[in-house]
Amino acid sequence: MQDYPPISGYAMEASLLARIARDVPAARTIKLEDPPTPFKTSRILECATGVDVKVFGGLGGVFLLEELMAGAAGAMTGFAFPAILVEIVRLFRGGQTDEAATCSTGRCR
Numbered sequence: 788m789q790d791y792p793p794i795s796g797y798a799m800e801a802s803l804l805a806r807i808a809r810d811v812p813a814a815r816t817i818k819l820e821d822p823p824t825p826f827k828t829s830r831i832l833e834c835a836t837g838v839d840v841k842v843f844g845g846l847g848g849v850f851l852l853e854e855l856m857a858g859a860a861g862a863m864t865g866f867a868f869p870a871i872l873v874e875i876v877r878l879f880r881g882g883q884t885d886e887a888a889t890c891s892t893g894r895c896r
Contacts, residue, residue: 788804788814788816788817788818789818789820790804790817790818790819790827791818791820791845792820792821793820799821801830802830802834804817804831804834805831805832805834805835806834808835815839815841816840817831817840817841817842817843818843818844818845819842819845819854820844820845822846822850823850824844824845824846824850824853824854824859825850825853825854825856825857825859828842828844828854828857829857829858832858842854842858842859842860843859843860843861843862843863844859844861844863845862845863845864847864847865848862848864848866848871848872848875851872851875851891852884852888855875855876856879856884861876862876871893874890874895875887875891875895
């Protein structure tokens, strides 16, 4: 599922996205492009308790670190420098949140 109101004309509530993920096994991956994505990520995961749903941020990875902190699985974006996004995820998953935050400002080491 992709939540992208500028194209669909409709902003899906977190509870609706969670319900679709629960009721439609083929729809258990969600791409969010309706800011604030970190808040919506955590709400979806709260509403989808017991369902193996994966949430990915879009929007060029602008909120990637915050999305990861909210429980997102990663990002799905057309960002021009994917190595930076990969490094942010690697650092975050390695418990190096401060380094991930530095990297998210464009100052990766």
